[in-house]
Amino acid sequence: MSKQERASWIALFVNALVGVWYFSAVFSLPGDMNLHSRALVHLFVQMIILSIVFTIAAEIVFHIVAGKPSDKVSQDERDRLIAARATRNGYYVLASGVFIVMARIVMAASVEQMPAFKRAGHVPGVIETLFGGAVSPLHIANLLLLAFMLAGAFVNASRVFYYRRGY
């Protein structure tokens, strides 16, 4: 396994682990997301720290188990080609995610004007506010973060696929 493929496996594993942890924590927050801005910031910082720690730990484990890659070059033409193609794949996912967030914002702005949705005393849950209710900067930030993480996962999954299947 080359150094680049190893890095892709680690990134895929760490991003999946940390992403699932972060968004399960976000979705478990009760009530309106705007009430939990401080908790969300803490979660975000923890996610960054956990990503760094898990990546370093995984590199160490890989190094112990598989040893140091013996290649003199860290990246050759095939690695660059695979990276370029995987990045292109990730771009499509990111662009789709951003488009969906934009549509979500426009949808929310339109729906908010409808009398039927202006229910007095209704406090929407986190999932409803993320995908079905009003949008706030925190909602948008988390939706964009989700799009970024899915795109990153797709980039690394693409790299692993091309390395394994052959390119």
Place this chain on the structure above:
Amino acid sequence: MSGTPIRNEIRRLRFERGEMTQQQLADAVGATRQTIIAIEAAKYAPSLELAFRIAHVFGVPLEHVFTFPAK
């Protein structure tokens, strides 16, 4: 891209050159061992530059290393 029609004699040439390893060939041409493995298995078509470097290591013309079937 799951394969390439380009065939090669790299494995045979390696063994004829004092049983050169894939790692040694990779180091000589500035590639990774995984790339050499992929080239030998016809899973990856090298660039023109890399193909020339490989031929140069073996001291043979390019067409003695790589062949492209007519059809």
